Every structure is written in structure tokens, then in C-alpha cells.
């Protein structure tokens with residue numbers, strides 16, 4: 001074979017390899033970040049939502065600095081004014097399944113003014129290393145009324161799965177445009193070690209996750225055998241929960257007249273009960289809402305949760321428990337002592353179906369079910385809090401109203 005033929009053959013083989021990789025990528029639908037720019041930017045409440053906000057992003061650069069700049073006001077694009085605040089955070093690294101090291105960037109803005117809109121950008125502090133600017137708002141002092149969004153089990157595999165999750169969240173914000181934050185009840189992705197799924201999770205929800213805090217529950221697809229590294233690498237969460245649990249998997253915070261408690265159903269259930277008792281005993285907030293993944297009244301019961309947590313929900317008068325895991329819609333009667341009780345004297349447990357593609361067949365009805373259905377469409381709920389009323393409204397992705405109820409004080 002002459003030299004020219006060899007070159008042609010090598011060229012053809014290379015073209016075939018490149019095409020094969022492109023086709024595989026296209027079939028799997030797993031795009032990846034194309035530059036060193038920050039991706040998967042998300043904000044959380046960590047300290048007081050009136051005066052602080054926490055941020056997390058990843059980069060392909062494991063050594064890049066972690067810098068946040070913000071300025072009061074909407075539509076700020078230049079971050080060199082006198083009122084710009086700069087915060088420096090921590091860079092850590094996470095090794096992905098393919099062995100690649102990814103930069104994990106976490107920072108918290110503090111001493112913010114309540115009820116104020118801020119523009120911000122995150123990056124490595126160098127000219128070309130910044131994200132696009134986005135905006136968020138701190139909680140107003142004395143907030144008596146607000147709305148938040150509840151979704152659960154986005155649990156996708158492919159980029160297309162997460163496109164659907166993004167559409168669900170988009171519809172939720174179309175329906176409840178004044179929602180202040182999102183509670184996600186766990187199972188954000190199917191495989192917590194698949195970073196391409198996390199990338200798609202954030203990419204398709206970017207417009208909302210960059211401005212509204214996302215407060216996640218830890219599900220059985222987020223923490224497996226006590227390990228939740230990649231899940232937790234994507235969030236900057238309160239660490240005021242049970243010390244023996246993974247930090248950021250049990251926590252509580254206040255917003256308006258509500259005390260929110262997040263529990264980790266995947267490990268340390270009994271230990272969390274001790275923390276839960278102290279946490280609930282210490283709050284004077286009129287409303288208590290608990291968020292957890294494998295709920296006591298939503299499907300197959302975890303015995304330890306019914307034994308250790310439900311008596312505390314009863315004792316401290318938890319109003320509403322947001323559950324996940326079952327991938328069907330359910331709402332319980334008001335319950336106390338494992339029995340149906342009078343309106344206003346027990347705890348209501350809901351599962352807001354799932355927000356992604358995976359929807360389960362409706363399971364058998366149980367004594368506690370008041371509403372129980374599967375209409376085959378991803379769902380979301382908006383929860384409006386007032387001092388004397390809590391209104392829950394659930395919709396499917398097409399705007400169909402599925403259920404609604406009001407709890408009163």
C-alpha cells in the first residue's frame with residue numbers, strides 16, 4: 001500500500017471514530033459543559049433568608065477560585081460600582097465516575113438587606129471566568145404571606161428526561177409567578193454518581209434555579225449506602241441538623257410564619273428523632289412544614305419513620321408533611337395517632353406525584369388516603385402561606401388542576 005492510501009485510511013478511521021462519538025453523545029443526550037465557565041449554578045438558603053444567600057456551581061477547573069459579586073438592584077451588568085459586594089468562597093474537588101476531577105464552588109453572601117433584589121455573578125474572579133448575571137431577592141422583614149413551589153422525583157437519566165423536569169418547573173412558575181423558593185422532595189436524578197444527569201438537571205431549570213432558592217430533600221437516589229457526595233456537592237445547605245447524618249441532609253429554617261424541617265429518610269432515622277424533638281420544641285412559628293422523601297403516609301411505610309418521627313409530628317402539631325418517593329399523587333386525611341382525626345387537629349401528608357418522566361401505576365388505596373390518583377402527567381404544587389391559612393394547589397404540567405385544600409389556624 002502506498003503512503004497516500006495509508007493516510008487516507010487513517011483519515012477515514014479518524015472520521016468514523018469522531019462520528020461514532022458524536023452519534024453516541026446524541027443518542028445518550030448527555031451534553032457536557034463546553035468551557036471552564038461556571039455551570040450548574042444554584043442558590044440555597046443557608047443562614048437567615050432575610051440577610052443571606054448561599055451559592056454553588058461546578059467547573060471543569062478543579063483549582064479555579066470561588067468568587068461571588070453582587071450589587072443591589074435589577075439588571076446590573078457592570079460589577080465595578082461602589083455598591084458591589086465581593087465574597088470569596090471555598091473550592092473543593094470531586095472525582096467523577098470517569099476519573100475526571102471537577103471543581104466544586106461554594107460561597108455564602110451575608111449581611112444583605114432584607115426585602116432587596118440583588119444582581120449577581122459567580123466565577124473565578126478573572127475577566128473571562130464569570131457567569132452571566134442573574135438576580136435573586138432576600139426575604140422581606142416581617143413577611144406574613146408568601147408562596148413556594150413543591151416538586152419531587154425529577155429522577156431523570158437522559159437529557160430529554162430533564163427537559164421534561166424543566167418544563168414542569170417552568171409551568172410551576174407560570175402558575176405561581178410570585179413563588180419565593182422551591183422545595184424538591186428528593187430523587188433529583190436516577191443515578192447520583194452520573195454527573196451528566198446533574199448537568200442536565202440544572203441546565204433545564206436554569207432560569208428558575210439561578211434566582212429562586214432550591215431546597216432539596218435527600219432521597220434514596222441521592223444518598224445510597226450512606227453516601228451522598230455528588231448530590232451534596234451541588235448544594236450549599238444549612239448544616240444545623242442531626243450531627244451524625246450527612247451534613248446538609250437534615251436541617252431547618254424559618255421563612256415568614258413557617259418553620260421548615262427537612263429530614264433524611266435514608267439513614268440515621270433514630271438519631272434524627274432526637275434532633276427533631278429539640279428542633280420542634282424550640283420553634284414558636286405558627287406553621288410547621290416537614291419535608292422528607294419516603295413518607296409515612298404515601299405508600300410503603302418505613303417502620304422506623306412511623307415509630308420515631310410520626311409521634312413527634314403529632315406531639316408538636318406539624319401541619320403539613322411534604323413527601324416524595326411514590327411517583328403518584330396522594331393526600332391524606334388529617335391524621336393523629338395513626339388515625340383519621342377532625343379537620344384542623346392532625347397532620348396532612350401529601351405526595352405531589354413526580355416532576356419528571358417516571359410515574360408509577362396507582363397503588364392500592366389505604367385508610368389514610370383522601371385523594372389518591374395517577375393521571376400520568378408530571379405535577380407540581382404551589383403552597384400559599386398566610387398567617388391564618390395554608391392553601392395547597394396541585395396542577396399537572398398541562399395546567400390541569402388536580403387537587404387543592406386549605407388548612408386554617
Ligand SMILES: [Fe+2]
Pocket residue numbers: 153155186187219221325326327
Ligand atoms: Fe423516586
